[in-house]
Structure formats: C-alpha cells, structure tokens
Amino acid sequence: MSALLEVRGLTVDFTGERSVRAVDGVDFSVAPHERLAIVGESGSGKSQLLLACTGLLAANGRSGGSVRFDGRELLGDPRATGMARGPGIGFVFQDASGSLTPHRPVGDQLAEVTMAASGVPKRAALDEAAAMLGRVRLPEAGRLLTRYPHELSGGMRQRVAIALALMAKPRILFADEPTTALDVTVQSEVMTLLDSLCREFGMALLIVTHDLGVVAALADRIAVMYAGRFVEAGESEALLSNPRHPYTAGLLAAVPRLGDRGELATIPGTPPRPGEIIQGCRFEPRCPRRTDRCRTEDPALAGQPMPGVACHFPRAPGDLP
Amino acid sequence: MSSSLWDAARAALVRDRLAMACTAMLVLLLLAALFGPLLLDFREDEIDWAHMAVPPFEAPGHWLGTDRLGRDLLVRTLHGLRVSLAIALAATIVSLVIGVAWGAIAGFRRGRTDALMMRFVDVLYSLPQVFFVIILTVVFGRGPFTILVAIGAFGWLTMARIVRGQALALREREFIEAAIVGGAGPARIVARHVVPNLLGPVIVFSTLTLPQVILVESFLSFLGIGIQEPLASLGNLIADGAAEMETAPWMLAVPAACLMLVVFCFNFLGDSLRDALDPRDR
C-alpha cells in the first residue's frame, strides 16, 4: 500500500539577519487511515514542518526536500496552499481563529467550502454544513449556522474549525496543536471527536503537538522532534512504554502524574535556539547519558525512518535514567 | 552580548539599502545646507548686476544660475533648505514633546481624564488651520517664529491621538500590571514603561511628519504668509520661481527639486523605519 503522504529530506530555513534552519532534514510517511503524531517542544521546528507541507510558511521561509501527497509534489507548487482547504488535505490550527473569520457567520464559512469545491447552491451547502456540525457533535446545528465565532466557547469553536476542515472530505487531516488552547476537560472531548471522526471518514491524521497525553490517546506511530530533527520514531505503544532516546524518556518522566509527591522530574537546561550551530549531538548538553563521543559525533537516525533512534547509547527497557 | 530591540532594529535598517541611501542623501543635504554657502562665492542676498536671470552653468561661479535680481540660486536654495529644515525640526520636536506627554497621560489614565483631554484635542482639530495661521500672522507679524507657533500648535494633535491609542493598548499588557504589583506609581509607569514602549510608532510618525511640516511651511510661504523676503525658504523660492516659470524655468526647478528630494527621502526613511521597528518575525 503506497503512502498517502511521503516526506523526504524536508528542510525549512528562514532568511533574515542570519539564515536560521528550523527543520533540518526530516523523513516520514503516512499511510491511508494511519495516525502519525509528531511530538516536540518549542524550538523543535514541528509547527514549521507542518506549515511547510501546506505552503503556509511565513514570507521569509524557504522549504527544501520533497513532500508528496498522493504522488503529487506539493513543495514549490503555488497551488499547494489551495490544497489546505481543497480535496485531499484538511487543516486544523491550534487556535480556531486561525481558520474562522470573525466577521462572517459560521454557517456561511462552512457552506463556502462546499460551494467552492463542488458548485452546489447555497441552500444545499448550508444543509451540508448543518449536517457536518451534527457530526462534530454540536447540538442545535441549525441555530449555530447563524452565529459568529466570538459567540461560541473555545471548545465549540474548535469543533467548528474541525467541521470546516472536513467539509471538503479530506483524506488526511493536518492538526497543529488542536487541543492546546482548550480547557483540559474539553481536551478529552475533542480528542474523542478526532478519534471517531478519523474512523468514520476513513481519514489519515498527522498531528503535531507537545502534549504527550494527546499523542498517547490518538497516535498509531510517533516521531519525537528535537532541534529540527527526529530523535526517535516508532510504534506508539512501544515508544511510550520503552522510550529509547533519553529525550523521549525525559519528556515522559516530566509529565506530572496524579498522586505523585516530591520533586517533578525534569530535563535540565533549555533546548538550543533555532539556528544555533552545534557540533555533535544536539541533546548532549542536557543528556544524563552523555559521553565525550556525544560531544563530537552527531548521531544519525539509525534504522529506517520508522522505527529509529538517533543516539549513540539508546536506552534499553528498564534502564535508568 | 546583549542586544536590545533598538539594536535589532538598527541592524535591520542598515540592511535596507534604500533606507541607507536616503539617510546618506539627507545627511548630504543637511551638510550642504549648513556648510554649503561657506564654500560658495556668493552670499544669499548678494546681487550680481552683471548676471541677472542667468540659466545654470552659464555664468562663472553661478552653478545653478541666478534669479531675477541676480542672486545666486544655489546659495539661496541652500539657505532656503536651512530655514525650512530648521522650522520643520523645531516644529516636530514641539509636537513630539507635547503630543507624547498628552497622549501618554490620557491613554494611561483612561476614564474622565482621557475623555477630557481628547475632547480638547478634537476641538482644536476642528479649527481650520489656515485661518488660525492668518490670525496669528496678523497678531505676531510674519516671520519664522509665527510659522513655528502656527505649525506647532496643530502638529501635536495627531501625535497625541496616535500616542493615546498606543498607550491604551499598552496599559492592558501584563508588564504594566507587574509594575503596579512591584509598587510603581502612575508617574513611574508612564515614564519608564509606557513611553519607552511606544517610541517605535512615535519615531516613525515623526519621520513622516517632518516632510509634511516642510510642505505646510512651504505652502504658507508660497502664499506669502510665511517666511518673507529677503529671507529665503523653499516655499517663497518656489513662489518666485512660479512667477518666472515661462522665462526662467530654473528658478522654479531648482528649489522645487530640492523640496521633492527632501520630502522623498524622509518618506522612504520613515517607511523603512516602520518595517525595521516592527517586532514581528524574531
């Protein structure tokens, strides 16, 4: 089965006073119906990765490498931005205000997508919009059509944003931190929604987030990103129960668990700033397992892209730290 | 090495070649206006009986020709530039000082103080500037001081409005609350937190106001209300030149070109400054 989305050697640079490399050569693929999560913290480059795939980079951003969707190359194609709302790729932003215009009613915005894609008249498009609002579990869809985004709560807005992404019946959904701006009690509802929608619509899911809880709940495969590169990638259950890269292990240990007392586990130091030139392993200054070799030699992502780990001394199950 | 936002802005500005070219041109013009007349043979009110209304490059020593009275045009233009720049600078500084203080206080205090202060601005705004200038001229006589007062009295209004808007937005930012929690009183907050953070738009606006002031002054002088003979300003030079347009076009072309060049450069510089000071894409 050929991959729906195939990314090879993706790089993202920003021009300016100095050239800054945000994404430094990343390979991955997403099969139809599959869910891949890219996990990283600030400065990892994960958001830029997603934006590059849909041509939504800032004006001074330059992408390199290859991004193929359904066999078609997206990078360098000026129409790729249209793919973000067109057939094929749906996009959900962190903050619903990235997808929703504040001065038009929600129903119009949803209907517009259908009208543009298949030329149906407005009345029919609005019916489809109401149906979609129902499928994202929003009550009284009819009444919601006339509301403006600011009249809805954050959780409802995000559902509308998801509905908007689904109107064009995409085959893959790109989600950039879809639950981060939401209350924690609403997050699990939205996660449940994404889970069931992907199954109902038969969509693949590429989700970029820093939230390991989201990743654990939704992902089939996970790639962990640090300082512009993947440091570990693999099947979700295996990676979460036995992380091989010290950064992955540190991240998992740092998530506060209910009922624990005492000091929180943490990773000392801070991630390198984008564009910082580093010799050797980028995680080395913060790594509890580091050696001299790590300071001079940059570990490549060994194994195929999935599963793989970029470390000279990957952890074995039961290792501490 | 610590770099403040100013350093980052300066670096961005230096990278902008058009901005650097404009700055260089303005510096050149300023130096010419200040020191040029010293290097030339003629004084600005000196009449050369032998070479009246002579086109450029024809009479020895008169690089850009002479006017109807035989006065060297280049020297007069440079003097005019000097006067125009001096007035523009003075008026802009006055606008800046009054406008920033007024707007910052109004925006920070909000409520009734803000309403009162800005209604005052609105009232002054609705007065017709030209009539006011004429009245001032009648009262104080014509001359550079009158022009300065006239322009300064209105110039601060827009600045106050802009600053007030910025101050209102700034007031809601968390570091202002943090300063309050840290015990800072309103005076300190306005002076040390609000004003430094709105200097960006203020600088940009000033750079764009300067050429406007030059134009206003030129216009008033052109009308005969501003700078009077024998003192030269770009405005009255243009007025003289306009009268002789058919027979001695260089009398109009030279001061007009000079005015255009100055206004041009300030406007471009102002745009580049705005881009450089924009804290986006760090």
Add this chain to the structure above:
Amino acid sequence: MSALLEVREASVSYPRFGEKGGRFTAFEGVDLALKAGEIVGLVGESGSGKSSLGRAILGLVPLAAGEIHWRGARIDALPRSAFRRLRRELQLVFQDPQASLDPRMTIAESVAEPLRVLAPEESVASRATRVAAILGEVGLATELAGRYPHQLSGGQLQRAAIARALIVDPRFIVCDEPVSALDVSVQGQIVNLLSRIRRERGLACLFISHNLAVVTRLAERVFVMYRGRIVESGARAAILGSPRHPYTRLLLDSVPAVDPASARRLVARAVPAIDEAAGSPVHGCPFAARCPYVLPRCHSELPALRNLEGGGAVACHRAAEWPAGLPPAAPA
C-alpha cells in the same frame, strides 16, 4: 494560629461590553483563608475566575462585594497609594513571562525595580548585591542579567519573574499559572524551584493552576472553582481519593495520561457533553449543563457550599449520596 490572609464572601465583576451591557461576574461568594507558611492550591479552567481572584487579592481589581483581610486589617478598599506599603508583603508571579517583563528593560533592571520603588533608601551598591543574590537563588546565570527578555527562554524568563517577586522579601505570593506557558520538560524546573524557595523562606502561597496533577503535588489544601464559584475544597488526599463534586471528578478524569492503555480508555469514555457558550446566564448550579448526575433541581436551585466533616466543603445537591467520593467514570 490566626489566618494571614482572609477572603470573605468576595466577588468581582467587570462591565460587559457589547450589546448585552450589564456586568460580567468573574467570581462570587468566595471564602478562603491562608495561614503563614501555608500553600493552598486553586484549581479551575477558563472562566472559573481563579485569575481574577489572584488579582483581587493583590489589589489590581476592585471587589464588587465582600472583604479581604491581611494580618487582620482590611485591605480591599484601600486606595492605590495606601496599598503600596503592602507591596513588600504580597507579591504575584504571572502566567506568561514574556508578557510580564517589560521588553525594553534588561532583566537586572526589571528584577531591581520593586526594590528601587519600595526601598528607595537602599544604596545602588546594596541593591546590586541583592539583585545578584536573588538571581543566584533562582538559578539564573549572572551573564543573563544584562540581557533583554526576547533573548531568554521561557524557563529563564519565569525564573527572572520569580526573582522580581521575591526581591522585596514578601510573606505571601500568588502564583498564577506559573508553568502553563512553559514546555513540559521545563515545567518541573520551575515547580521544583517554587517549592524549594517556599520551604526555605516560609512563604505562604496561593498556587493557581488548571493542572490538578501539579497542584496536588505542592498543596496540602485545594480549592476547586467552576464558573466563578468554589465547588469543592478539601485536603489533598480527600480531593484525590474521594472527590465529592462531579466537576472535581471530571478534572481528575481529564488529567492527561501518557501510558497508552489508560490514555485510550480515557478517550473511549470521555463524557460527550458540551461546554456552554461564554457568558450565558446561569441559574442554579453552574455545572448543571455538563453534569452526568444532574437532577431537575440543579437547574433552578444554586447549591450552597456546605462544610463536610473532616474539613473541606462541597457545593452539590447530591453530595450526601456519595460519602466516599465519586468513582472514576466507567469506560463507554
């Protein structure tokens, strides 16, 4: 021991803009007390009013009703200038360190400012020493002192914000979501720092967060707020082991799990209720629209906050039905 800080029946409201007019109540009927050296947790999500409560205690917003007492004296009605002398004793750490530090001032200048303003008699040299000392205490390298906020990472900035709050040697600090804007791997650094400093200095602390896992790690007593009211309060063990309010139960169930088994169970059983639109008027219990245990009575009658034996309190009509607390929601 008498209370250091006492909040009695307090409420805060803001004027509401737009066509609705009227006022928007941030919180009401809040009672809270802290003893010296105690750390109390306040948990809630957006719209709970928890941040407004923190700001009201610090005198940043006026109370619409109720009182706030500090060391026995009433402070909520004090004019700003009179409140200043209290600033040495009560301090606040904000959520977003990028926003709470003046971008045009160096770190050293920002940290020194409360000292400059509240202790003007101190010499420049003495002030500089104290700045250096506090920066060391929060773990900020001295070469960062001359830098500007945009040059530091989130974690470093929050350390600077904490240094600024502590430099005047307060007796009580409010920490308003101090780690929510930070990366997970850095959160622990700041939480551990706050915990250590609090212990070493014997500070009383009101720790505000939406993250129950972090709050229950630090605080002995926890208050849970929902839509402007306290819905439950109690000792840490009681909140964790036997929550009596359905919202507390929902919060506990929503804490992100990172082992795949429990994470997928969570997704499978998440309550498919809808959160209401912002600002819609509330009659009766504010949680009624989302509560899996709702009765008709809940929509019309506001439950009062009743004390429980063994300490703690809960505001729910049905709380007596589950004296051992609510069990986790069953998988769907």
